Amino acid sequence: MRIHVLGSLAGIEPMPDRHHTSLVCECGGKLHFFDAGEACGRTAHLMGLDLLKIRSITISHTHMDHVGGLGNLLWYIRKLTKLGKGLPVDGKIDLYVPELACWEGILTMLRHTEGGFVCNFAIEAHPVADGLLYDEGLRVTASHTCHLGIPADGAWRAFGYRMEGEGKSAVFSGDIGDYTDLDPLIGDGCDLLLVETGHMSIDGVYEYTRDKRIGKVAFIHNGREILNFPGESEAKVARLFRDKGIISRDAMTIEI
Numbered sequence: 001m002r003i004h005v006l007g008s009l010a011g012i013e014p015m016p017d018r019h020h021t022s023l024v025c026e027c028g029g030k031l032h033f034f035d036a037g038e039a040c041g042r043t044a045h046l047m048g049l050d051l052l053k054i055r056s057i058t059i060s061h062t063h064m065d066h067v068g069g070l071g072n073l074l075w076y077i078r079k080l081t082k083l084g085k086g087l088p089v090d091g092k093i094d095l096y097v098p099e100l101a102c103w104e105g106i107l108t109m110l111r112h113t114e115g116g117f118v119c120n121f122a123i124e125a126h127p128v129a130d131g132l133l134y135d136e137g138l139r140v141t142a143s144h145t146c147h148l149g150i151p152a153d154g155a156w157r158a159f160g161y162r163m164e165g166e167g168k169s170a171v172f173s174g175d176i177g178d179y180t181d182l183d184p185l186i187g188d189g190c191d192l193l194l195v196e197t198g199h200m201s202i203d204g205v206y207e208y209t210r211d212k213r214i215g216k217v218a219f220i221h222n223g224r225e226i227l228n229f230p231g232e233s234e235a236k237v238a239r240l241f242r243d244k245g246i247i248s249r250d251a252m253t254i255e256i
């Protein structure tokens with residue numbers, strides 16, 4: 001299993017060489033996107049990933065730093081099909097999104113772009129709830145986080161995800177309200193934890209993970225601590241996590 005970091009930045013103003021959050025899990029020859037921040041389609045293509053290997057897109061929550069590149073990603077995929085490059089594997093893209101109204105808005109925009117965005121592949125949108133999302137080569141389970149507070153109507157709108165495939169496991173935190181949001185996702189352990197540091201700290205992640213069976217910890221959705229103090233942050237990660245800690249950057253691939 002390989003994780004490609006397309007965007008490593010938290011939801012802040014533009015930064016050189018970093019874009020808002022997006023990851024790709026490459027498993028069984030297919031690409032599964034997790035979040036679709038700005039420019040994710042562009043970065044994936046320029047990294048050499050074949051966008052037509054896409055099978056699914058799963059969104060943690062519908063803030064702009066997690067969905068800002070979704071319309072553009074799908075536009076690029078349609079463009080490649082129009083150039084005769086083929087079709088998405090299985091002829092459809094499954095989209096898992098906590099608030100379907102956000103997707104409906106993006107789809108309305110797309111319908112008013114070139115050719116009415118008529119595609120020769122399907123896009124099937126699905127809501128997200130706790131539990132199994134899909135199990136077809138890659139198995140993905142969702143668990144809500146408290147990033148957006150506790151919903152009065154009981155419908156959670158922010159999630160983290162656990163991916164299992166090719167005998168490996170990875171946890172994507174999404175945005176979290178507290179470290180304990182990760183407990184159900186990590187369970188007995190995982191090979192890779194992709195944890196956001198827009199709201200969390202390197203020290204806090206170390207304290208939370210130190211007694212857990214986690215192979216590698218990669219910092220994603222990087223915020224002020226890592227951006228303002230890059231040298232100090234690298235040194236701290238090396239000291240605390242030794243060779244198990246990674247401060248991710250755009251276009252980085254992590255093999256597990």
Ligand SMILES: [Zn+2]
Binds near residue numbers: 175221
């Ligand atoms: Zn965010």
